[in-house]
Amino acid sequence: MTIILPSAQRKIYTVTQLNRETSLLLGEHFLAILVEGEISNLSTPASGHIYFSLKDANAQIRCAMFKNMRRRFGFRPENGKQVIVKAQVSLYEPRGDYQLIVEQIEEAGDGALRRAFDALKLKLSMEGLFDAANKLSLPTLPNTIGVITSPTGAAIRDILTVLRRRFAAVPVIVYPVAVQGDNARHEIARAIDTANKQALCDVLILSRGGGSLEDLWAFNEEIVARAIFASDIPIITGVGHETDFTIADFVADLRAPTPSAAAEHAVPDQQTWLTQFVYLESRLHQLLQRKLNQSRQSLDWLLKRLQQQHPGQKLTRNMQRMDELESRLHQAMHVRLRQHAQLLEAKTAKLWQHIPSVAINSHKQRQRYLSERLNSAIRHRLEQLNQRLLNAGQTLNAVSPLATLNRGYSITSHLPSGKIITSTEQLKAGDIVQTRLAQGQITSQIKTIE
Structure with a gap:
């Protein structure tokens, strides 16, 4: 059964009214929304406005972006670009098309x-x-x-x-x-x-x-x-x-x-470091070996210098000097004595040539006087030489091997030659040696040589 209301009770819309009210309703409910989708059907007429569709996998919606809004953004829309738009939902009344009025547009995803x-x-x-x-260095x-x-x-x-x-x-x-x-x-x-x-x-x-x-x-x-x-x-x-x-x-x-x-x-890389360590170890070994060789050479040189300055060498030289001085002293004494003897003989001969008793007595007195002077001179000279000998003996005693013996050293000589032993090369097994100590001496036979 169909019921038809009277004209006064029915509201009848024209198409224009319906589209206008629908547009107002959409605009009030969706004042400014964000929509993401892909641009398609892009159109850029000479007016400067942009028209395109925004779609996803299941639906699409028409969009319009007017010239005055477009100037505010540097983004250039292209078909296929994924974008996010800020828009008002509207209805294009002449055709009844549901659409978005775009106010802002930007790339979605990676673009943004x-x-x-x-x-x-x-x-x-x-x-x-x-x-x-501002960057820090790595350790x-x-x-x-x-x-x-x-x-x-x-x-x-x-x-x-x-x-x-x-x-x-x-x-x-x-x-x-x-x-x-x-x-x-x-x-x-x-x-x-x-x-x-x-x-x-x-x-x-x-x-x-x-x-x-x-x-x-x-x-x-x-x-x-x-x-x-x-x-x-x-x-x-x-x-x-x-x-x-x-x-x-x-x-x-x-x-x-x-x-x-x-x-x-x-x-x-630990292998690189290990290789470097092996190299450094080898270099260190080489440097140490070189240093040891240098130290060994220096030690040999010092030992030679020490041997040259050894007290035994100095004692040997002083003993030789003392023997030389003693020999010269004896020679000087013998020369002086011969001279005085010759003088005495000459004067005695001259005396015999002048036999008178006065001359004889005078000469006898002269002889006694000269003899006394001679003896006095000899005694004085002998005292001087004895004092020099005493001083030389004291000096010699200071460097004498005997003094060295008192400090625990000894002097060993070969028998029967009496040569002082300074090296094992002078000896062989079976040789007889005599060792002089501070108190006494001992005689030994060589058994082994090292």
Whole structure:
């Protein structure tokens, strides 16, 4: 059964009214919304406005962006680009088309992230966070290495494998952090700060495996960049693959293309060090051997000098000198005595030539006088010579072997020749020697010679 209401009780819309009220209703309910989708059917008429469709896998909607809004953004729309638009929901009344009036447009996904990356990179570069003068030097051989990464990822396994292979003796401290997600940036920054406060490590490795720009975004956060810059411990980054660059790489003291490469830079190759140690050991041995040879030559020279200055050599020379002086003394005495004897004979002969008794008596007195003078001169000369001999004897006694004997030394001579023995080369087994001591002497037969 069909009921038709009277005209007065029914509200009948015209198409224009319906579209207008629908447009108002949509505009009031969706005042400013964000919609993500892919651009298609892009049209850019001479008016400067832009018309396109925004679609996803299951639906699409028409969009319009007017010229005055377009001038405010440098983004250039293209078919196939994934974008995010800020728009009002509207209805194009003449055709009844449901559409979006776009106020803002930006690339979605990597595009937006790339712009944020470039903006932060420029900002931090202007502040000097990338300057080489601010970068710390890496230790040649760290005492301890800190690794800031996910404890379950492939990066930590690669890093530990390389560190064990290159220098297994260096201990490693792992600071586990999330390397992806909203909280990753805070965990990474806290781990860097914790490592600096503990001061247990000489170098830090900040790392994770490869991924998209969005996956690596935690390493492009400003809080992480500033934590790296504030670190007093040098930091090596190994984030993603060789072609991946993050803000953390620019701030770090050294950027490695991969986690494994970061581990390579953190420690030296133990085989290279071992080779260097072997070389240094060989050089040290050579230098020590050369020094020993030089010292041995110097010792031989000093021994020769010592032998030349030995008291025995000086005693021998003094004894020879004493014998020489004694011989000269005897010669001088004999010469003087002969001279006086000859003089006496000459005067005696002359006396006999003058026989008168007065002359004889006078000559006798003269003779007695001269004889007394002669005797006095001889005695005086003998006293002088005796005093010289006494002095020479005292001097000789000071350097005499006998004095040396009193200090525990002895003098050994060969029998029957009496030659003083100064070397074993003068002896052979069976020889008889006589050894003079401070008190007495002993006679020995040589049994063995060393």
